[in-house]
Amino acid sequence: MATTLKRLIALLIISTAVTSCGSGQNAVTRNFKQVTDGVEAQSAEIRLRNVLIVKTDANDAVLVGTLVSWSDEPDAITGISINNIPATLSAPSFDLVKNKPVIFVGDSANADAYIPGLNKVAGERIPVTFTFATASPVTVDALVLNSEGFFKDLVRVN
Template sequence: MCRRSHRAVSRRPGARFPSVNAVADATTAVAAGDDAASRSAFRQRMTSRRVGVALLASVIGSAGLASCASGNDAMTNLARTTTNSVAGSVGAITLRNVYVAGPVSQGGSAPIVSAFFNAGGEPDTLVSVSSSEAGGGQPPKPADLPSGGGRIFIADTSAPTLQGVTQNLLIGSQLPITFTFAKAGSVTLDVPVEPAATGASGAPAETSASPDTTTSPAQQTPAAGSATPSTGATPAAGQVTPTATVTAAAG
């Protein structure tokens, strides 16, 4: 009689095939790793977005604060002209918003719109303006610059002026101009030619003409105390007949 030996075999799934269990475990580990990597990448993306939003809010807030903190400077910037100009300095003197009011025809006079500021401890004077493209120059009126003060000149007879320019000064062109101060010394700037700002004359104003002394009788008011001849009146004997030419009373 034959006896068969029966080994105890576990009924647990996969007990008979260990390799199957190993593959399953590896697959599970890989899946878990992929899931962890995905979660980590998601967290990094969310963190980056939060940082970006925070930075954007910070920039917007800074711009708003800067606008509020600018105060009067903001209004000053709005008030500035858009005309092209140059600036410079020599010693304690600062030159700003300098340009020639043009256009100017050859042989004409060119007013220099400009602002001068004296930061020194003693007064100074702009004694001359000159250019290789002009026959001469006239300093401003007045030309003195008080200590800690300044002067601003528009395009009128008070502005520093180049006289007898040697060529047409067209809008957009430029020319060298030397400003000489009594104490600070000289500085040369390449000054642009631009249209005069609104409200300023484009050329030095001419001196007013003498009043015309020829006045029609109809417009002449008789001097106080003088009699007005009535129409049709016959002068008495010995009286002079009024003539049509009226001479203005002195004073």
């Protein structure tokens, strides 16, 4: 009986240590914030959400994501590069006004950015850099996805 109790206590201690249960506010899993395939970032009061790249059947790299400004001062997206190549944009710049999102791809899209000839495969990550009129540039490592499933029929602005 005593041996069984000791084994049970040892098993409980080991399982707690291995799974980080009992880590409380310092648990590593508590700090995960990415809930989609897209990445998130921030520059000043500009939030980048769900940024990823969809590779089309024609090997174009199409930007997917949403940018929202929380600032009372307007800013603008002045450039985007995908895999270190300047992207073709549907406008020379995109105004960032408080709570008026700039959305790349989808039914609510109001902006487009893409590059031709992407030589990466789904699952790889590539750099995507956003430059702004006022805020500091931001570079994220965006996941490349194939144009299938949800992204099968991309709805673009242009």
